[in-house]
Amino acid sequence: NAGVTQTPKFRILKIGQSMTLQCAQDMNHNYMYWYRQDPGMGLKLIYYSVGAGITDKGEVPNGYNVSRSTTEDFPLRLELAAPSQTSVYFCASSLPRGGGENIQYFGAGTRLSVL
Amino acid sequence: TQLLEQSPQFLSIQEGENLTVYCNSSSVFSSLQWYRQEPGEGPVLLVTVVTGGEVKKLKRLTFQFGDARKDSSLHITAAQPGDTGLYLCAGANYGQNFVFGPGTRLSVLP
Numbered sequence: 007n008a009g010v011t012q013t014p015k016f017r018i019l020k021i022g023q024s025m026t027l028q029c030a031q032d033m034n035h036n037y038m039y040w041y042r043q044d045p046g047m048g049l050k051l052i053y054y055s056v057g058a059g060i061t062d063k064g065e066v067p068n069g070y071n072v073s074r075s076t077t078e079d080f081p082l083r084l085e086l087a088a089p090s091q092t093s094v095y096f097c098a099s100s101l102p103r104g105g106g107e108n109i110q111y112f113g114a115g116t117r118l119s120v121l
Numbered sequence: 122t123q124l125l126e127q128s129p130q131f132l133s134i135q136e137g138e139n140l141t142v143y144c145n146s147s148s149v150f151s152s153l154q155w156y157r158q159e160p161g162e163g164p165v166l167l168v169t170v171v172t173g174g175e176v177k178k179l180k181r182l183t184f185q186f187g188d189a190r191k192d193s194s195l196h197i198t199a200a201q202p203g204d205t206g207l208y209l210c211a212g213a214n215y216g217q218n219f220v221f222g223p224g225t226r227l228s229v230l231p
């Protein structure tokens with residue numbers, strides 16, 4: 007039961023470098039999400055996708071890009087890393103059901119430091 | 122912009138005490154979820170409440186969704202050290218996305 011898998015678990019970047027955070031789910035969920043969580047805080051939505059080929063901005067999309075070419079994968083791209091992007095990044099997936107129920111399943115997170 | 126507020130921000134209690142944490146918004150949500158997050162891990166869903174006025178019980182945890190679907194509470198009876206963690210509420214925006222509150226950090230001392 008893999009669920010939502012995020013790689014890498016840890017990464018240190020220098021200012022201006024780029025990287026892609028990987029997220030894969032094996033539950034055939036059509037919805038996927040990227041959040042960031044700063045120390046001691048809740049989660050802020052970066053981007054989300056309601057299906058392959060469809061993405062939309064969340065609350066804090068600046069400095070990030072996403073793509074959704076398959077149902078399973080939802081990579082998050084940082085093009086020019088900045089210290090403000092130091093955070094823990096969580097990917098989640100869900101399958102909305104009738105009656106307003108939409109349960110999210112989270113990955114274990116990627117801890118990113120930009121120095 | 123939809124916002125969720127949680128109170129208290131921090132709570133430290135002795136084992137065996139009862140507690141209530143609150144999640145409030147000026148916006149209506151289609152459903153509301155409570156998560157618990159432990160250090161170094163992702164949030165884990167505790168419960169989803171969907172109907173205004175709904176009450177759900179999960180062992181020592183009781184969750185309530187406000188009649189107007191704008192607020193919720195989590196009550197823990199006889200807290201245990203294993204209840205320690207960050208409790209997050211999240212409002213679902215009619216199936217599209219979620220808004221998370223900042224969390225209540227609970228510490229239960231033995």
